[in-house]
Amino acid sequence: AKPAEAAKPAEAAKPAEACKAADAAKPAKAEPTIHLSKEDLEDVNPDDVLPPTKDQVCIVFVGHVDAGKSTMCAHLLLEMDQIDKRAWEKHRAEVSEKGKDAWLFALALDTNPEERDKGKTIDVGRSSFETEKKRYIVLDAPGHKAYVSNMIGGASQADVAILVISARRGEFEAGFDKAGQTREHILLCKSTGVKKLIVAINKMDDETVNWSIERYNEIGKKITPFLRSVGFSSADVTFIPTAGFLGFGLKNPIPGGPGSGESHPWTGDRETLLGVLDGFESFKRPVHQPLRIILNEKFRDMGMVVSGRVEGGFVRMNQKVLIMPSRHVAEVSGISIEEEETEFAKAGDNVRLRLRGAEEEDIYQGSVICHPRYPVRSAKQFAAQLVILDAKHIISAGYQAVIHLHSIVEEITISALLYHIDRKTGKRLKQPPQYLKNGDIAIVRIDCSSPICMETYEEYPNLGRFTIRDETKTVAMGKILKLNTAAGTVSSTDDN
Secondary structure, three states: OOOOOOOOOOOOOOOHHHOOHHHOOOOOOOOOOOOOOOHHHOOOOHHHHOOOOOEEEEEEEEOOOOOOHHHHHHHHHHHOOOOOHHHHHHHHHHHHHOOOHHHOOHHHHOOOHHHHHHOOOOOOEEEEEEOOOEEEEEEEOOOOHHHHHHHHHHHOOOOEEEEEEEOOOOHHHHHHOOOOOHHHHHHHHHHOOOOEEEEEEEOOOOOOOOOOHHHHHHHHHHHHHHHHHOOOOHHHEEEEEOEOOOOEOOOOOOOOOOOOOOOOHHHOOOOOHHHHHHHOOOOOOOOOOOOEEEEEEEEEOOOEEEEEEEEEOEEEOOOEEEEEOOOEEEEEEEEEEOOEEOOEEEOOOEEEEEEEOOOHHHOOOOOEEEEOOEOOEEEEEEEEEEEEOOOOOOEOOOEEEEEEEOOEEEEEEEEEEEEEEOOOOOOEOOOOOOOEOOOOEEEEEEEEEEEEEEOOOOOOHHHHEEEEEEOOEEEEEEEEEEEEOOOOOOOOOOOO
16 A cells, blocks of 8 residues: 655745744745756656666674673674775784683674673664675674663664574573573564574583583573464574674584584584575565665765665665655765765665755754655654563553654653553454553554654554663564554544
C-alpha cells in the first residue's frame, strides 16, 4: 500500500510545527531554492535503472561489558586487511608501553580519550570489509548499561547481531544475571528488527574453560529458552565457539597448537564467524516501495552531507527528495557507500548523500528522506501493540517513559489502554484493561510531545517498531498499527 498523500512539497516550507520543541520558535522558512517538476514526481521502476550489485549486510557486535566485543571485532578487521599494518604496529607499541596488552585489539577501535582511558566502548564504532560474496558494514556497540541508547542506535541499523558471550567462569553468569546486559541486548536486538543472531561463545581459551564442550553446551542450554521467549526461532540463531583475542573461529577455523582446541576435536567441525555470515541467504529488500532513508548524521563539507540507512526504495543522482518533517525539498548531488562514489543506493544500503539546497536547520534527529510524491507520515499520536517486558510497577493510562523509534529518542505518554490481547489466542478481550503488568500484550494509544516521522509496522517495519525504556530499563517493545495524522484522537473502534 502506498503511504498517505501529504501536502504538496513544492509549497513554501511550513513553520516548525513539525519540528522538535527546540525548533518551535523558529520563523517560517523561505521558499526552497530547489523546485519540483512533473518529472520529479513520476514513479521509476527500480528494475529498469538499478544495476546488479553485491549484497550489503550490516552487522553489529553486542553483549555484556567485557565480553570481548571490541577485541573480536578488531581482530576480524585485522584478518580482513582493514587495519593498516604500519598503524597497527605503532598501536601495538603504544599499548605495550602503557602496560595495556590485554586491551590491544579493543583499543584499536575505541578511539576517543575516555574510551581508551577506561577500556570501554562508549560510542558505536563503525568500519567495513568485503568478501567474495558480500559487503559488510560493521558496528561495535557499547556493552555498559550507561550507554544503552547508543547500543540501540547501532542495533536499529543491523541485519545481523553477533551476541558475544564470555565463557569465563563468573563472567557469563554476571552478564546473564538480571543486573547484567546480556538479556537486555537480546531484547533490544529483537525489538529493533535484527533478522539473524550469531551467539559467539567467546574466551573458550580461558584457563577456567580450556575449550570445555560441557561449558559451551551449558551456556547454550541456559540462554536458548530466553532467546525463544523473546521471539528468536532456532532457525534464526547460530552458536559458534570463539577465542577473540587469539583470532580463533573468526575468519579461519580453530587451529591446533598450544592454547587452542587441538585436544578437543569437537571444535574442528564448527563454522567460523565469517562462514556463518557468508552462508546466510540474501535478505529481501523493499526496493519497490517509496523511498525512505532514516538519517543518523549530518555535517557540512562543501555543502550539506547526511548519512543514514535506506529502508525502502532507492535513490539516484540528481533526484529531488523531500526531507521530513521539515518538508524541505533538496537535490541529491552526491552518493557514496563506504567512501565509494556511486550513482545509486537502494534498500539495505548504508549511504552518505550530498544535498543541494538543504541547510542544517532542515535536518535534525528523526529526519527521514523520502520520495516527494509519497512522503513519510508524521504524527504525534498513534495506536500500537505493546508487549510489557520488565516494568518495575504496573502501567496505567498516563504512564510516561522514553520511546526509541528508528533514530528518535523522545518522551511519550501512554494515554489510553484500549484492548487486552489474549496471549494464547491472539484475540482482543472485550473489556479494556485497567492496568498492564509484565507479560501482558495490549493495544494502547501513545502521545508524543511533537509530530515525529513514522509508518505502520506492516508497511515499513523499521519505521514502525519501537522500544520503550524507563530510567535504565527496557520496559516494553511494540509495533505501530495506526497513525493519527489529523487533529483529534485515535478511537478504540477504528484501530483495526
